[in-house]
Amino acid sequence: MSLLRAEGVAKRYGATVALEGLDLAIAPGEFFALLGGSGSGKTTLLRLVAGFETPDAGRLLLEGRDLVPLPPYRRPVAMMFQNYALFPHLDVFDNVAYGLRRAGVPSAELRRRVAEALALVRLAGLERRRPHRLSGGQRQRVALARSLVVRPRLLLLDEPLAALDAGLREATGFELRALQRATGAAFVMVTHDQAEAMALADRIGVLERGRLVQVGPPREVYERPATRFVATFLGGANLLAGTVRADGGVDCAEAGCVLRPAAPLARPAGSAVTLALRPERVRMRPEAADRAAAAEGEGPNATRGTVVEIAYRGELSTCLVRLDGGTALRVSRPSAEGVPARGTRVALAWPGEALTVLAD
Structure with a gap:
């Protein structure tokens, strides 16, 4: 059974086609990576699933339930933005607790869940620091903890490692994969980094001008590209x-x-x-x-x-x-x-x- 299904999803911005007739299925507990060039529709798909955009056609189903009529706050989905979108006036604890407070979680449970999330991302002891006093890797982990603390069935990641320097990317990528396994949530990651996608994902999907041109395990897509675009985009x-x-x-x-x-x-x-x-x-x-x-x-x-x-x-x-x-x-x-x-x-x-x- 699929956790998430996209059926014939289309989205336009004026005359520009962002997505066209896209079909995709994500399994429970899967780490899935979306690859493609600028303007291929990767982030548009994430925003549609998160509820920040509405498709012009097609359906988005989470465990068989249509997501499209639901506002973002009623979807069991979390999204981690590329710039992390931390609140600069809030400390680490309050940034992580933000979604729980909006959901009305009782204070004792809120404190317990925030502590668990911070321990999971190895930030225990930094609860009272504000974002400007954190390193890039620490800010990334705060954003991850804030996404995971609400216990989403599906976590959407928009270029999660792009803001990190080269020395941190590989180590943080391994941490991200370990977190995904520990939580059991399905992760859908958008990236332009081919090596990153192949190293982390169970399956990858390659988008070209709003169309999903190939989906499969990394080795299969790399060694048996279906089209000229996939062959040259992935590994040259x-x-x-x-x-x-x-x-x-x-x-x-x-x-x-x-x-x-x-x-x-x-x-x-x-x-x-x-x-x-x-x-x-x-x-x-x-x-x-x-x-x-x-x-x-x-x-x-x-x-x-x-x-x-x-x-x-x-x-x-x-x-x-x-x-x-x-x-x-x-x-x-x-x-x-x-x-x-x-x-x-x-x-x-x-x-x-x-x-x-x-x-x-």
């Missing part, structure tokens, strides 16, 4: 265009080789097709190193080229290789394994299962 895959052969392979002039996916393509010969290839799935060896490297640059799923740029990214380095067929291919490998210098001739190869046929 190489796109290789070609023409289907009678034997199910693909003639790819720009790569200078025949592409052979794990299974022959069941498409008419002569039809156009685009395949995605992740940079880390490409093997790269200096062409002059030995005969094996020379042989690796020949045959299906193998080609040659010249390293023209190198980007060091810490654990990984990415090379831009100009293929003899004319196109440029991104190739990633662990920095510790060493990277050929610019100008090096290289042989490239990849397995058939590394190629994904795209729907568009």
Whole structure:
């Protein structure tokens, strides 16, 4: 059974389409991440579920109950805003207690629940501090405690880690995941950070111009993107265009080789097709190193080229290789394994299962 269902949800702002015919189901206790570029509709969907906006069409159901007629304060949903929206004139205790006071919770229960929430986010002892005396990570945890203290069935998170510096993001992300498991609430997180979404979420959904183009576990969406947009937005895959052969392979002039996916393509010969290839799935060896490297640059799923740029990214380095067929291919490998210098001739190869046929 789904906790939350969106059925045919649409929202426009004048001539601008924010969401169009969106269908989505969130399971109880699930951590779900929504990914997409600016203007894709991510935050609009959160605001519709929270009750701050009204859909133009479609239904939003929480455990089978229609949310749309209900005002925000009557929905068993909490939302944590990107800027945390803490009250600067209230201390930590009163910020966390705000929703309970509005709900008329008796004072003894209120104090107990606030204490439990602050202990959960490791802020016990800071009850009387005001927001300006807290670090960014502490303010984020106050906002989380304020959201969780009302015991929502569903917590909506709008870029929850965006205001934190890089050193805090990973540690705070792990804390967020642990909190989600401890409370049992379903979390729906909006983020533009792909690594963050894949590290934290049970499933991710990718939005493009108001449409949900792919939903699935992070590994599935990353390794088997459904569309050109998903392939390039999530991890920056190489796109290789070609023409289907009678034997199910693909003639790819720009790569200078025949592409052979794990299974022959069941498409008419002569039809156009685009395949995605992740940079880390490409093997790269200096062409002059030995005969094996020379042989690796020949045959299906193998080609040659010249390293023209190198980007060091810490654990990984990415090379831009100009293929003899004319196109440029991104190739990633662990920095510790060493990277050929610019100008090096290289042989490239990849397995058939590394190629994904795209729907568009």
